[in-house]
Amino acid sequence: MDETAHALGASHTLWELVDRRAGLTPDRPVLLQGDRTLTFGELRDGAERVAAGLYGMGVRPGSVVAWQLPTRIGTVLLSFALARLGAVQSPVIPFYRDREVGFALRESRADFFAVPGTWRGHDHTAMAERLGARGVFEAYGALPDGDPAVLPPPPADGTAVRWIYWTSGTTSDPKGVLHTDRSLIAGGSCLAHALHLTADDVGSMAFPFAHIGGPDYAVMLLLYGFPAVLFEHFAMDTALPEYRRHGVTVAGGSTAFYSMFLTEQRKVPGQRLVPTLRLLAGGGAPKPPEIYHAVVREMGVQLTHGYGMTEVPMITMGAPDDTAENLATTEGRPPAGMEIRIVDAAGRPVPAGVDGEVRLRGEAVCQGYADPAQAAGVFDSDGFLVTGDVGHLRESGHLVLTGRMKDIIIRxxxxxxxxxxxxxxxxxxxxxxxxxxxxxxxxxxxxxxxxxxxxxxxxxxxxxxxxxxxxxxxxxxxxxxxxxxxxxxxxxxxxxxxxxxxxxxxxxx
The missing domain is CATH 3.30.300.30 (ANL, C-terminal domain)
Incomplete structure (x- = not known):
C-alpha cells in the first residue's frame, strides 16, 4: 500500500476518509454511470447538502435509517450523507421483498426508510406502507437538499455501531450484522492492499451497493483515488459496452460473474473481451480451481479471489503477483491485523495443513448481531468470531477453505x-x-x-x-x-x- 493510502486508512470515520480524499484530489473522478461523472470533491460537497436535507427532515446522529435503493450515484451520496450525520444505516438489497424487508425494518427499528418508488416493476413505496414503515421517503431521482451550515459537527468516534447489514439469504434466517466505520475501513483496506491497485486503475461495481461489498469497494476508491463504473442492474450484454467505454481495468464480483465473463469470451475466442481489462477479482462464494485456470487461459487476464462474509467483509485476498497454484487453490492470505485460528471440535488450535473450523479476530470483524439471541456463541472465549467455515492454513499463511460445517456430509x-x-x-x-x-x-x-x-x-x-x-x-x-x-x-x-x-x-x- 502506498504512503498516501496507508495514511488515509488510519482515518477514524468514513466521513473523515471522504473529506481527506476530497482535499487531496477534488477534481479526480470517483463514480462513473452512464454519461454522469462525480468527482471526489463533488462526492463530499454533494453528500453534505444531502445530509443537510436529511437533517431538515428530522434525521439526527443515531437515527436509524434503512434504505433499499439500487446502485446509483445518488445512492452513494445518500449513504455518505448519513455517514456525515452519524446516523445508523441499515442497507437492504433492492431485490428483497415483503418478508426480508419487513424483517429488516422490525429488527433495526428503523426511524426512516428510503425507497426508489417504483423500480423494475415493483412499487417499493406501496410495499413500505404495507409493512407499516416509518418515515418513508423516495430517493431515486431527487435527493433531500439543504444548507450544510445547519449541520452538527461530523462524528468523531469510528468504533460506534453505525451500520446494520443483513446476511445474504443463503440461510433461511437473516441476521442483522453490526458494523462500525472502522471495521468497514479495515475491510476495504485489506482489499485495496491485496490487489496492488493504483490511481490509474478503473474499477467497476457489478453487485448491489447495499451489499457489504459496497463500502468495501468505496473505501478502496477513497484510499487510492481512482474511479469505478456503477451498474444499476447488471446484465453482461449492456455492461460490456460500458466496460470498454470507460476503460475498466478491474472487474469481477464473485464466481458467478467470472463464469459470465467466460461465457462471453467463448463467443469471441482469440479476441480481448475488454481490451483494458487486466484483473478479475471477487469473493463471496467458492471458486473452483478450473475457473481460475480458464479465466487466465482464455481471457488473458489475472484472477484473484478472496474470502469474506457479511460479518467480516474482507478476511483474505489473493494477490496478483502470487503463484498460479496459490491463486487457483487458496483464498489468499490475511492482511496485517487479521488473525485466523483453525480449531478442532473442542476449540483447540490445530497445526498447519490440518482441517478445522475457521475463527477470526481483527478490526474488520463485526460487533455481533442486532438480535441478542442470535449473538449467543458467535465469539469464543478468546474473542474470535466462530464462522462455521471449514479449512486449513498452509505454512505460507494461505487459507484453503474446504467447506461449511453444514456442507460436511456424514455418510x-x-x-x-x-x-x-x-x-x-x-x-x-x-x-x-x-x-x-x-x-x-x-x-x-x-x-x-x-x-x-x-x-x-x-x-x-x-x-x-x-x-x-x-x-x-x-x-x-x-x-x-x-x-x-x-x-x-x-x-x-x-x-x-x-x-x-x-x-x-x-x-x-
Whole structure:
C-alpha cells in the first residue's frame, strides 16, 4: 500500500476518509454511470447538502435509517450523507421483498426508510406502507437538499455501531450484522492492499451497493483515488459496452460473474473481451480451481479471489503477483491485523495443513448481531468470531477453505466435503455450475446429492456417466453422489448470486 493510502486508512470515520480524499484530489473522478461523472470533491460537497436535507427532515446522529435503493450515484451520496450525520444505516438489497424487508425494518427499528418508488416493476413505496414503515421517503431521482451550515459537527468516534447489514439469504434466517466505520475501513483496506491497485486503475461495481461489498469497494476508491463504473442492474450484454467505454481495468464480483465473463469470451475466442481489462477479482462464494485456470487461459487476464462474509467483509485476498497454484487453490492470505485460528471440535488450535473450523479476530470483524439471541456463541472465549467455515492454513499463511460445517456430509459415519466434489464436477465439459448437498437417508444417515446446471449445447448427463467421470478424477468411491439432479438454473441470492443450498435441501430432501 502506498504512503498516501496507508495514511488515509488510519482515518477514524468514513466521513473523515471522504473529506481527506476530497482535499487531496477534488477534481479526480470517483463514480462513473452512464454519461454522469462525480468527482471526489463533488462526492463530499454533494453528500453534505444531502445530509443537510436529511437533517431538515428530522434525521439526527443515531437515527436509524434503512434504505433499499439500487446502485446509483445518488445512492452513494445518500449513504455518505448519513455517514456525515452519524446516523445508523441499515442497507437492504433492492431485490428483497415483503418478508426480508419487513424483517429488516422490525429488527433495526428503523426511524426512516428510503425507497426508489417504483423500480423494475415493483412499487417499493406501496410495499413500505404495507409493512407499516416509518418515515418513508423516495430517493431515486431527487435527493433531500439543504444548507450544510445547519449541520452538527461530523462524528468523531469510528468504533460506534453505525451500520446494520443483513446476511445474504443463503440461510433461511437473516441476521442483522453490526458494523462500525472502522471495521468497514479495515475491510476495504485489506482489499485495496491485496490487489496492488493504483490511481490509474478503473474499477467497476457489478453487485448491489447495499451489499457489504459496497463500502468495501468505496473505501478502496477513497484510499487510492481512482474511479469505478456503477451498474444499476447488471446484465453482461449492456455492461460490456460500458466496460470498454470507460476503460475498466478491474472487474469481477464473485464466481458467478467470472463464469459470465467466460461465457462471453467463448463467443469471441482469440479476441480481448475488454481490451483494458487486466484483473478479475471477487469473493463471496467458492471458486473452483478450473475457473481460475480458464479465466487466465482464455481471457488473458489475472484472477484473484478472496474470502469474506457479511460479518467480516474482507478476511483474505489473493494477490496478483502470487503463484498460479496459490491463486487457483487458496483464498489468499490475511492482511496485517487479521488473525485466523483453525480449531478442532473442542476449540483447540490445530497445526498447519490440518482441517478445522475457521475463527477470526481483527478490526474488520463485526460487533455481533442486532438480535441478542442470535449473538449467543458467535465469539469464543478468546474473542474470535466462530464462522462455521471449514479449512486449513498452509505454512505460507494461505487459507484453503474446504467447506461449511453444514456442507460436511456424514455418510455412514464418514465425513465428505461437498466442495471437493463440486471442484471436480466443474472440470466436466457439460457442467456450467454444480452444488453438492447432503440429504437425509435412513440407511446412510445422509446421501450425497449433486445438482448440476448444464452448459448450453451439451448432451445429457446421467448419474452413471457422472460417477464414471468422478472416479476417473480419483474421487474415492464412498464419496460418489448417489443422486443427480439436472436443472436449468441453480437457485441463487440477489446480491452475489450465491447458490442457495438450503433451497436444494428443501426441494430434493
Amino acid at each position: 455412514k459415519g464418514e465425513n465428505i466435503s461437498a466442495k471437493e466434489i463440486e471442484d471436480l464436477l466443474h472440470q466436466h465439459p457439460a457442467v456450467a455450475d454444480a452444488a453438492v448437498v447432503g440429504l437425509p437417508d435412513q440407511e446412510r444417515g445422509e446421501r450425497v446429492c449433486a445438482v448440476i446446471e448444464r452448459r448450453p449445447g451439451t448432451g445429457d448427463l446421467t448419474l452413471a456417466t457422472m460417477a464414471a467421470f468422478l472416479r476417473g478424477e480419483g474421487l474415492s468411491v464412498h464419496k460418489l453422489p448417489e443422486q443427480l439432479e439436472v436443472v436449468d438454473a441453480l437457485p441463487r441470492n440477489a446480491a452475489l448470486r450465491k447458490v442457495l443450498k438450503y433451497k436444494l435441501r428443501e426441494l430434493y430432501g
